[in-house]
Amino acid sequence: MVRTIKKAEERRSEIIEVACDIFLKKGYEKTTMQEIIDGVGIAKGTIYHHFPSKDQLLDGVLDWIVTGYMGELEKNLANLQGNSLERMQQLIIRGADHDGSKDEMIDHLHQPGNSGMHIRLLAKMVTRQAPIYAKLIEEGCREGLFNTAHPLECAEFLFSAVQFLTDMGVYEWSRSDLERRIIAFPELIERQLGAPAGSFKFLHELITTQDDHSQQQG
Template sequence: MRITKEYDERRTEILDTAERLFHIKGYDKCTVNDILNAIGIAKGTFYHYFKSKEEVLDGIVSRYKEIVVSKAHQILNIDAISPEEKLMRTFMAMRITNQIDGDMLEDIHKPENALLHKKILNQIVSDMAPLLTKIIKEGIEKGAWNCKYPLEYMQIFLVASLTLTDEGIFEMDADSQMKIMVALISILEKMLEVPEDSFVKLFMQNQ
């Protein structure tokens, strides 16, 4: 008997299965046929939802990205906190190591999943930079700080922070990681022309 499923349910099933197979075999070694056989669907059904294996990968990437972006939106909508507090909370929310299961994070960092890793970082920078820019502009309007290039500075800051704090790229002990975080926040203070240690104190309070 043929089983039919609602669009979203079938799409989710394909993503779930592909993610599990990427975990087992790695993205490069996993084929569309592997996904089809694991679910028990025809090629036509697969291509109704996704044009290629890479498009499936993009769907998986969107899941990780939405974890971070959703948290950031929640923080942006809190009216009762200062721009400084919003910035620090958002900075902490974008740390992917805090948002994703440890085993899955380890899989993302495997050499065979390099494309997945690259796409996740790219999407987080692309989606988070405008959100951080909103906070920067809010702070400028309220006289909390000055910033000549809000979007560009946030893009630079995101790339630096996501790369340097990525345990799959740089292996560090806890003390070295903390020093990097404090140094990044010190750079942010200079970007926004605020007194030294203004954000560092907030960062430490949010640990």
């Protein structure tokens, strides 16, 4: 069989895309490196040249997913108008929008065999998103809209809370448990940022809508 010769970066990207598809559908733990090798159609030495272990390959997959999301986030940020609070509100809303392909990915991530992959992805998302929102918080402090001495830490805390505590794939809350947290989040965020009351009230509807959408998909 004649193998196609590809540039290293192109081959690496191909391995990541195939691995991502198999990890999501079969589960990370149940997937073998040989299945990925067969899926890409490469020699064993090639995959281990790029990724010495399955864990390192998973890390590459997660970075690829997050980088794609961050590209969309930064594109959205460049097109926003208004003060820092208004742009933060718009950015959060746009970041929550997702198409059918992302729905499928989220559904796969919520499968039991993907729990470890899911947690690591959420952690990477928080780490990459926080600095962008921290800059908006810093700007808001200069504008008199926010009042905090720790913009980055605030952003990390807020996104960790929202990403993890409202994710039904992480916590198996009852509907009433989730609702209590959704009600509390806007006030807690406003207090932490020193933002005007009601600034983050929109989060209640946003998170509720996302949860309803997830329930329908399930």
